[in-house]
Amino acid sequence: MRNYFDNQGWMEVETPILQPIHGGAAARPFNTHHNTLDMPLYLRIANELYLKRLIVAGFDGVYEFGKMFRNEGMDRTHNPEFTSMEIYVAYKDYIWMMSMVEECLEKVAETIHGSAVVKVGEHEINFEGPYEKLTMYESIQKYTGIDVSNMTEEELKETCKSLNVEIDDSMGRGKLIDELFSEKVEANLIQPTYITDYPLEMTPLAKKHRSKEGLVERFELFVMGKEIANAYSELNDPIDQRERFEDQLKLAARGDDEAMAMDDDFIRALEYGMPPTSGLGIGIDRLVMLMTNQSTIQEVLFFPQMRPEKKAKVTTDEDFVSAGVPAEWVQVIRKMGINTIEELKGANPNKIFNDLGGCVRNLN
Helix, strand or coil: CHHHHHHCCCEECCCCCEECCCCCCCCCCEEEEECCCCEEEEECCCCHHHHHHHHHCCCCEEEEEEEEECCCCCECCECCEEEEEEEEEECCCHHHHHHHHHHHHHHHHHHHHCCCEEEECCEEEECCCCCEEEEHHHHHHHHHCCCCCCCCHHHHHHHHHHCCCCCCCCCCHHHHHHHHHHHHCHHHCCCCEEEEEEEHHHCCCECECCCCCCEEEEEEEEECCEEEEEEEEECCCHHHHHHHHHHHHHHHHCCCCCCCCCCHHHHHHHHHCCCCEEEEEEEHHHHHHHHCCCCCHHHHCCCCCCCCCCCCCCCCHHHHHHCCCCHHHHHHHHHCCCCCHHHHHHCCHHHHHHHHHHHHHHHC
8 A cells, every 4th residue: 555655656754643632533532641841632533634734735645654542442343542544635536535545455455365356254345446336325215214314413313213223412413323324334335335425514624515515525435344444525614624623612512522622723724725635544454354354453453452351359368367267267268169258258158067077077
C-alpha cells in the first residue's frame, strides 16, 4: 500500500499523537495531562484534522500510517490501540476515492496472494473492482423493509424499539440510524460493498451532497460484515464546519460521550482556504485479518490488550488462625485440599469433621 501511494507522488508524514482536542472521529478518547504546560491532552482518536491542515498548507497529497487510541470496548475486531492509514488528496472527491480504493486493494491482494480473490473463512472474497454500491437508506430498506429516509428522531426511536435495537436518550437522529444500520445491515455485507451518501447528522466533517438534500458525500467499505475503510468529500467551508461542531456540542450536552469537540484552530485553518479534497481512512489491522484469513484482531497483533490475569488469593496460616481454626489444625486442613478461607466456608461441615478425624488418626 505504501509503495502504491509513493508511486502516485503522495508524501508520507507524521502528525501528533498527543492532541489538545480529541477530533477527527466519533469516539471516546484516553485522557492524560502535560505537567509542564499544566494542560489536559488526549491520545489521538484520529489524525484527520492535522492531515487536512497540511492540505491547507499546500501539499497535494499526504498520508500517514499510525497508531490510534480509542477508549472503547474490546471484541474480535476492536482493540483500544490500533493501526490506521489515513490519506488526503487535493482536488478529488469521494467518487474518485472509490476507484482509487478498488485499484489499491486489488494490488495489495495480488501482491500477497497472486490473485484478487482471497479466501476468508468459508468465503472467497473478490477484491477486483468495481464493488457493489448501496446508499445508507437503501441498505436499511433492503435488509429491514423499512424506509427511514424521512423519519424524525422520534419515529426512528420507535422503529429501533420495534426491531429490538438497543438505544438510549443521548442518541440523536444520526446515531439512531447508525445503530439501526449496525444491527440490521452490517452482517449481510460479505463481499466488498460501498455504503454511500450518509445522513448529514452522522458525519460532521464531510461535505454536503451535491444533489441530495440532507446527505453528505461519504462512503464506507464493508467486507465480511465489518467496516474496512471510511472516506469523504471533505468539508472545506469554515462556516458550515463551525455549525456542525456546534451540533456536536449539543449532542455532548445530552450525554453522547463520543461527540466531537469544538476545534477553533482547525476552523481557522479552513478560513485560510482548503481546496476540494477527498480523504480516506483504512483500518490496517482489519485489512491484515482479511489478507491472512484470521477471525480475530488478537491474532494479528503481537501484544493485544487483554484483561488482567486473575490471580488466586493466597491464604496464610495466620489467616486461618484469625478465622478461628486452631493452629495445630491448619496443616491438616491444607492436606484435605482446603487452601483458602472461602473454600473452608463453602465446605460441608459434616464432611470436614469426618475428614479431619481421619487425617488426625493417619497423622498419629
